[in-house]
Amino acid sequence: MPRPQLILDVAGVLVTNFSPQAWAGFSSGSVEASQVNLPHRFKEIKNDLWIGKMTEEGFWIWLNELFPDLSSKVDRSWILHQLKPLTAMKHVEAWSQYADIHLLSNHRIEWLTHLLDPILPFLRSTTISSEVGCCKPNREVYERVQTHLPREQAAVLFVDDQEKNLVTARTMGWYTLLADAEEEWMNQVSTFIIDVDGRDCKPMG
Known part of the structure; x- marks a missing residue:
């Protein structure tokens, strides 16, 4: 057997898993950023990210477009910390x-x-x-x-x-x-x- x-x-x-508190950290900047529902937006690209269709670099570019004020603070080290x-x-x-x-x-x-x-x-x-x-x-x-x-x-x-x-x-x-x-x-x-x-x-x- x-x-x-x-x-x-x-x-x-x-x-x-990524915590709600971690996601919330992105919306603590500008008024525009606070209006972005990041968990909801993440669902839009999650499948492509998971299967490798979106590269890791592409993921950071996507985040930069959503949160230009925070882009310089977010990289792989942020992910690894979570x-x-x-x-x-x-x-x-x-x-x-x-x-x-x-x-x-x-x-x-x-x-x-x-x-x-x-x-x-x-x-x-x-x-x-x-x-x-x-x-x-x-x-x-x-x-x-x-x-x-x-x-x-x-x-x-x-x-x-x-x-x-x-x-x-x-x-x-x-x-x-x-x-x-x-x-x-x-x-x-x-x-x-x-x-x-x-x-x-x-x-x-």
């Missing part, structure tokens, strides 16, 4: 003793490398949207992860902090678990991977 396969999202699971490891990051090494661990994330690899480097020895594969040119919830990116899983039937658990990203995973035959802000989901992961065939796991979703 193959080892359990644990597939983890990154933002909201291993690393913090992203912090969550508690689950400390458990990856221990989980890897029982399961093969894979990452599946909608993100920019440039913004994650410094956080993921310490756990790379414990990962079987990493699938980051900006590197592969597709993102969740499109089925193509899940199928890419599937190529890294054992050919023999194995119990697979996918953890993500957004319900919409779990739907396609279920059609792949994976168990799914919604990551909660209180990080209670980690207990269910431990139950899943310690029980080799996953039959005793009761994942959310």
Whole structure:
């Protein structure tokens, strides 16, 4: 029987998401800037940014156009300052003793490398949207992860902090678990991977 396969999202699971406070910092300047709903505007370009169609440089240009008064203060260092490891990051090494661990994330690899480097020895594969040119919830990116899983039937658990990203995973035959802000989901992961065939796991979703 193959080892359990644990597939983890990154933002909201291993690393913090961008906080509302961080976005609000952009609107603390001019009156014009305060009228920009940055989270809403970010949704307009998010898909292109995640799949690599928009370059990182293009992202800074986009921000400069929205907030010309703040453009000189915003660069990659601002992004890296916002992203912090969550508690689950400390458990990856221990989980890897029982399961093969894979990452599946909608993100920019440039913004994650410094956080993921310490756990790379414990990962079987990493699938980051900006590197592969597709993102969740499109089925193509899940199928890419599937190529890294054992050919023999194995119990697979996918953890993500957004319900919409779990739907396609279920059609792949994976168990799914919604990551909660209180990080209670980690207990269910431990139950899943310690029980080799996953039959005793009761994942959310």
